[in-house]
Amino acid sequence: MKLPVYLSLLHTSEGTLAASLRQVSEGHGHEPDVHFICQILAAQCDVHQEALAPMLERFGEPGDDEPERLHVDGLSTTRSGPIGLLRDLQDLYLLASLVDITWAMIKQAAQGLRDAELLSIVTDCDGETAIQLRWLQTRMKQAAPQALILAG
Amino acid sequence: MVDRIAEIWGTRTPYARDELWPTRVDQVLAEGVDESDVERWVQSACVLCSNGCGIDIAVKDGTMVGVRGRSLDIVNHGRLGPKGLFASWQGVSNEDRLTVPLVRENGVLVESDWETAMQRIVTRSRNLLDDKGPLSHGFYTSGQLFLEEYYAQAIVAKAGIGTPHMDGNTRLCTATAAAAMKESFGSDGQPGSYVDIDECDAMFLFGHNMAESQTVLWMRVLDRIAGPDKPRIVCVDPRFTEVARQAEVHLPVRPGTNLALMHGLVRELFINGWIDQEYIDQHTMNVEQLRATVEPWTPEAVAETCGVEADDVRRAAEIFGTSERVLSTVLQGFYQSSQATASSCAVNNLHLLRGLLGKPGCGILQMNGQPTAQNNRECGADGDLSGFRNWENPEHVQQLVDLWNVDASIIPHWAPPTHAMQIFRYVEQGSIEFLWISATNPAVSMPQLSRIRDILSVDSVFLVVQDLYLTETAQYADVVLPAAAWGEKTGTFTNVNRTVHLSEKAVEPPGEARSDFDTFLDYSRRMGFTRLDGTPLLDWTGPEDAFAAWKECTRGRPCDYTGITYDKLRGGSGVQWPCNEEHPDGTVRLYRDGVFPTNPGYCESYGHDLLTGAPVGPESYQAVNPAGRAIFKTAPYHPAHETPDDDYPFRYTTGRTVYHLHTRTKTGRSPQLNGAAPDAWVEISARDAEAYEVAEGDIVRVESRRGHLTAPVRVSGIRDGSIFAPFHYGYWDEGGVPGGNYRAANELTITEWDPVSKQPILKNAAVRITKIADGTAASPAPTTTASRPVSTAGRGRGVLPTVGGPAAQAKETIAPVAPAMVVAEEEHS
Numbered sequence: 001m002k003l004p005v006y007l008s009l010l011h012t013s014e015g016t017l018a019a020s021l022r023q024v025s026e027g028h029g030h031e032p033d034v035h036f037i038c039q040i041l042a043a044q045c046d047v048h049q050e051a052l053a054p055m056l057e058r059f060g061e062p063g064d065d066e067p068e069r070l071h072v073d074g075l076s077t078t079r080s081g082p083i084g085l086l087r088d089l090q091d092l093y094l095l096a097s098l099v100d101i102t103w104a105m106i107k108q109a110a111q112g113l114r115d116a117e118l119l120s121i122v123t124d125c126d127g128e129t130a131i132q133l134r135w136l137q138t139r140m141k142q143a144a145p146q147a148l149i150l151a152g
Numbered sequence: 153m154v155d156r157i158a159e160i161w162g163t164r165t166p167y168a169r170d171e172l173w174p175t176r177v178d179q180v181l182a183e184g185v186d187e188s189d190v191e192r193w194v195q196s197a198c199v200l201c202s203n204g205c206g207i208d209i210a211v212k213d214g215t216m217v218g219v220r221g222r223s224l225d226i227v228n229h230g231r232l233g234p235k236g237l238f239a240s241w242q243g244v245s246n247e248d249r250l251t252v253p254l255v256r257e258n259g260v261l262v263e264s265d266w267e268t269a270m271q272r273i274v275t276r277s278r279n280l281l282d283d284k285g286p287l288s289h290g291f292y293t294s295g296q297l298f299l300e301e302y303y304a305q306a307i308v309a310k311a312g313i314g315t316p317h318m319d320g321n322t323r324l325c326t327a328t329a330a331a332a333m334k335e336s337f338g339s340d341g342q343p344g345s346y347v348d349i350d351e352c353d354a355m356f357l358f359g360h361n362m363a364e365s366q367t368v369l370w371m372r373v374l375d376r377i378a379g380p381d382k383p384r385i386v387c388v389d390p391r392f393t394e395v396a397r398q399a400e401v402h403l404p405v406r407p408g409t410n411l412a413l414m415h416g417l418v419r420e421l422f423i424n425g426w427i428d429q430e431y432i433d434q435h436t437m438n439v440e441q442l443r444a445t446v447e448p449w450t451p452e453a454v455a456e457t458c459g460v461e462a463d464d465v466r467r468a469a470e471i472f473g474t475s476e477r478v479l480s481t482v483l484q485g486f487y488q489s490s491q492a493t494a495s496s497c498a499v500n501n502l503h504l505l506r507g508l509l510g511k512p513g514c515g516i517l518q519m520n521g522q523p524t525a526q527n528n529r530e531c532g533a534d535g536d537l538s539g540f541r542n543w544e545n546p547e548h549v550q551q552l553v554d555l556w557n558v559d560a561s562i563i564p565h566w567a568p569p570t571h572a573m574q575i576f577r578y579v580e581q582g583s584i585e586f587l588w589i590s591a592t593n594p595a596v597s598m599p600q601l602s603r604i605r606d607i608l609s610v611d612s613v614f615l616v617v618q619d620l621y622l623t624e625t626a627q628y629a630d631v632v633l634p635a636a637a638w639g640e641k642t643g644t645f646t647n648v649n650r651t652v653h654l655s656e657k658a659v660e661p662p663g664e665a666r667s668d669f670d671t672f673l674d675y676s677r678r679m680g681f682t683r684l685d686g687t688p689l690l691d692w693t694g695p696e697d698a699f700a701a702w703k704e705c706t707r708g709r710p711c712d713y714t715g716i717t718y719d720k721l722r723g724g725s726g727v728q729w730p731c732n733e734e735h736p737d738g739t740v741r742l743y744r745d746g747v748f749p750t751n752p753g754y755c756e757s758y759g760h761d762l763l764t765g766a767p768v769g770p771e772s773y774q775a776v777n778p779a780g781r782a783i784f785k786t787a788p789y790h791p792a793h794e795t796p797d798d799d800y801p802f803r804y805t806t807g808r809t810v811y812h813l814h815t816r817t818k819t820g821r822s823p824q825l826n827g828a829a830p831d832a833w834v835e836i837s838a839r840d841a842e843a844y845e846v847a848e849g850d851i852v853r854v855e856s857r858r859g860h861l862t863a864p865v866r867v868s869g870i871r872d873g874s875i876f877a878p879f880h881y882g883y884w885d886e887g888g889v890p891g892g893n894y895r896a897a898n899e900l901t902i903t904e905w906d907p908v909s910k911q912p913i914l915k916n917a918a919v920r921i922t923k924i925a926d927g928t929a930a931s932p933a934p935t936t937t938a939s940r941p942v943s944t945a946g947r948g949r950g951v952l953p954t955v956g957g958p959a960a961q962a963k964e965t966i967a968p969v970a971p972a973m974v975v976a977e978e979e980h981s
C-alpha cells in the first residue's frame with residue numbers, strides 16, 4: 001500500500017509550508033497583514049501535522065522506494081520590495097497547492113478504505129487549506145497591479 | 153437655563169415602553185443675541201457625530217449666531233448635545249479658517265489663488281496619469297462630507313481616473329459595522345432603528361460608550377431608565393463609563409478579548425435553549441458551525457480569558473435570553489479591537505438565534521462614528537462600488553457602466569478596493585505619487601504617528617489637502633484647498649439609522665473657500681473626464697443634480713433613495729431609507745419578513761473567512777446559495793497580537809471624551825467645549841496608581857514599542873492593568889508639529905488591522921508607564937463622564953468639577969409640541 005508515502009508527503013509538506021509561512025511573516029514585517037496572518041496560517045499547519053501523526057503511526061512508515069522527488073523545498077530566505085512580496089506569496093501559493101492536492105488524494109484513499117477516522121481528519125483540515133489558498137490568491141491579486149506596473 | 157457642560161444630557165423627560173419620546177427643544181444663541189434678533193432659522197442636521205440630530209441654524213447679519221434642535225425631527229425630538237449646541241456653529245464661524253488656497257513654494261506654504269492651485273493639481277495629475285496610469289493616484293476621503301460630494305468623488309475616482317486606491321477615514325470608525333452587516337445579512341444596511349429604544353425591554357451596549365459618543369441617543373435611553381418600566385442594561389467596556397454606571401451587568405473585559413466573551417454569551421443561549429428554532433430553520437444558515445465554534449467557551453473559560461466574573465457572563469446571557477425585546481448597539485470598543493468583524497458578527501448572531509430582528513424593540517444598531525460615514529459607504533468613497541454593489545459581480549459592475557456611460561474596463565473591479573492603511577503603504581513605497589486627502593486629519597488619527605508623519609513627508613508624493621483649517625496634515629501638503637463648511641453649502645447626509653437629512657446653506661463661506669462639491673466638479677472638468685458620448689463625466693450644476701443622479705444609482709438597491717427629494721426633506725423631519733414606491737414614507741426597520749439581501753445576484757458581498765479575511769468567492773457562495781437567509785458567521789478566538797509582557801506590562805486603549813470630536817478641529821474652537829477638556833490626560837486604575845506611586849495630576853510617560861506620550865494622570869475607574877488615553881489631542885494648537893512634547897494617543901498605537909473590515913486596531917497595544925514629575929494640579933480630564941476620578945484618588949490635590957459657567961447656559965423647552973412619530977405606516981398601523 002502506498003498510502004503511507006502520501007501521508008508522509010503531506011506531513012512533510014505541511015511542515016515545509018508552516019516554516020515558509022513563518023519565514024515570510026518575519027521577512028515582511030512591514031506588511032502587517034502578511035506578518036500576522038502568515039503566523040495564523042502557520043499555526044493551522046502545525047495543527048494539521050499533529051492531526052496526521054496518529055495516521056502515520058497506524059499506516060506505518062513508507063518503504064524505501066518513496067518517490068523523494070515529490071518533496072519540495074520551502075523558502076529559505078525572503079525577498080524584499082513589492083515584487084519580492086509578490087514572489088514570496090506566489091511561492092507560498094505553490095507550497096499550499098501541493099498540500100491542498102495531497103489532502104484531496106488522501107481523501108480519495110480514505111473514502112476508498114471507508115476509514116472514518118482518516119476521513120474526519122481530512123474534513124477538519126482540508127477546508128483550512130482551501131482558505132489559505134484563497135487568502136494567498138487574493139493578497140497576490142491585490143498586490144500584483146501595483147508591483148508589476150508601478151513599483152521601482 | 154441649564155449649564156450643558158455640567159449637565160451633558162440635560163433635563164430628564166421620563167417615558168414608558170411604547171410611549172413616544174417627549175419633545176424637548178434645546179437652544180443656544182451667541183452672547184448678546186436675543187431670539188428676536190435672529191433673522192432666519194435655516195434647516196440642517198448636526199455633523200458632530202453619527203446621530204444626525206435635526207438642527208436649525210440661527211442667522212443674523214450673514215453669520216451663524218446659534219442653533220436649536222428641530223422639534224419635529226424623528227431623530228432628536230428637539231434635543232441637542234454639548235457638541236451640537238456649542239461646536240456646530242462656533243466650530244466653523246472662526247477667524248482661523250482657511251480663506252484662500254495655499255501652494256508650496258521653496259518648501260513653505262504660501263497664499264495663492266484657485267487658478268494657480270487647481271492648475272498645479274491638474275498638471276501633476278495629468279502627467280502622472282499619462283506616464284504611470286491610474287494606480288499612481290490615491291484618495292483618502294472623509295466621514296464629514298455630504299452625500300453629493302462623496303458621489304462626485306466616487307465617480308471621479310472610479311470612472312474618471314479608474315483607481316482602486318480610494319478609501320475614507322470611515323475605515324477608522326465604521327468599516328467594521330459595514331463588514332459585519334455584509335457578512336451576516338449580505339449587505340450593509342442598519343437593521344434597527346432609534347424607536348427601538350422606546351420599545352425595548354433590554355439594551356446591550358457592546359464597546360459603545362453611547363453616553364459620550366452619541367449624547368442625544370443616550371438622553372433617550374436615560375429617559376427610558378427614568379420611566380416606569382426601565383430597560384435592563386448590559387455594558388461591555390473596560391472603563392467605568394456612564395453606561396456602566398447605569399448597567400445591571402457591567403462586563404469590563406480585558407481589551408482585545410471581545411470575541412471570547414461573545415462566544416460565551418452565544419454558548420449560553422444554546423445551552424439554555426434560549427433560541428428560536430423555527431426562525432433559525434427558516435431564516436438562517438450555518439448554525440451548526442456556530443455551535444461547534446462556541447462549544448469550549450464556558451462562563452469559566454470566558455472569565456479566565458476576559459478577566460470578568462463567570463456569573464456576570466451568565467447573568468448577561470440570561471438577560472439576553474429571556475427578555476422579550478432586546479436592542480443591541482455596537483461601536484469602537486468592538487470595531488477598533490482584535491477580531492473586530494468576528495466579534496461584531498457575534499452580536500448579529502445573538503439576535504438571529506432568538507429571531508430578535510425586524511420587530512419593535514428588537515434591533516441591532518451597528519453604529520457609525522462620524523456624521524456622514526453612512527454616505528461614504530453608500531456612495532463608495534470607501535472604495536466599494538456605489539449603491540452597495542458587489543465588485544465581484546460582473547452584472548453589478550455593468551450597472552455602473554450603464555449608469556455612468558463609460559468604458560467597462562475603467563471601473564476597478566479586478567481586486568478588492570485598496571484600504572486606507574494599504575494606500576498609505578503604497579505612498580510610503582513611492583508607487584502612489586498623487587494623494588488627495590479631503591476633510592480628515594491622518595497626521596493625528598491614524599496609528600503609529602511617527603510613521604504617518606514620515607509617509608506624509610516623502611518626496612515622491614504630491615499631496616493635496618482640502619480642509620477648513622490648516623490641520624496637522626495640511627502642514628505637509630503641496631496644495632491646500634480651503635473648503636466651505638457645514639452651514640455654508642447645501643447637501644444631504646444620512647445618520648446611523650438610515651435617516652436622510654437635508655442641510656441647507658445658511659451663510660456664505662469665508663473668503664474664497666469653496667464647497668468640496670464644487671472643487672471635485674472643477675477637477676473633473678479640468679481633467680477633461682468624459683462619458684462615452686463625449687459629454688462631461690460630471691455635468692451637474694449643483695448638489696440637487698447630483699442627488700437626482702444618486703437616486704438612479706440606488707434604484708432597486710437596499711439603500712433605495714428613489715422616493716426622496718429635497719422638497720420632501722424640507723420643513724419636517726428626515727426620512728429613513730429605503731424610500732421608494734413601495735415605502736413612500738421610508739422604512740423604520742429592515743428584515744421584518746426575515747428575508748435578507750443574501751441572494752447571490754443581489755448581495756453586496758460574498759463574504760469572507762472571518763479569521764483570515766480570505767474571500768468566499770462567487771463559486772463557493774453560489775454553491776451554498778443563502779437565497780435570502782442570514783448567515784451565522786464566526787471564527788475561533790485568537791489572542792491579540794500584542795499582549796502585555798515584562799517590558800510593556802499594561803494594555804493600552806484609546807477613546808473619546810464627550811466634549812470633543814476627532815482631532816478637535818471644530819470642538820477645540822468652541823470655548824465651552826475646549827474649557828471642559830482643554831488638554832490630554834491618561835487614565836490608570838487606583839490599584840495600579842498605588843503600585844506605581846503616582847497620584848492625580850502627576851506627569852507620566854506612557855510608552856509602546858512605537859512611540860511615547862507624556863500627560864498628567866487621572867486615577868479613574870478603568871480596569872486594573874489598562875491605560876486609557878483620549879485620541880483628540882494633536883498639535884495644531886501647539887505649533888502644528890510635536891515639538892518634543894508628544895501628546896497624541898496614536899503615537900503609541902500599532903499598525904495592524906482587522907483581516908475582514910481592514911479597520912485599524914486602535915484599542916489594543918502593550919505599554920509601560922514611568923512617572924516623570926510630581927503634579928502641581930489636578931489633570932484636565934473631565935469629571936462628568938468615564939474620566940471622573942475614583943473617590944479614593946485625588947489625594948490632597950483637589951479635582952474641581954467640570955462646569956461650563958455662564959457661557960454654557962442653554963435654553964430647554966420641554967414638550968412645546970407633541971412628539972414626532974416615525975411616519976412609516978408599518979410602525980403605527
Ligand code: SF4
Nearest residue numbers: 198201204205233236
Ligand atoms: S448627539 Fe451628535 S448629532 Fe446630536 S447634537 Fe450631539 S454631536 Fe450633534
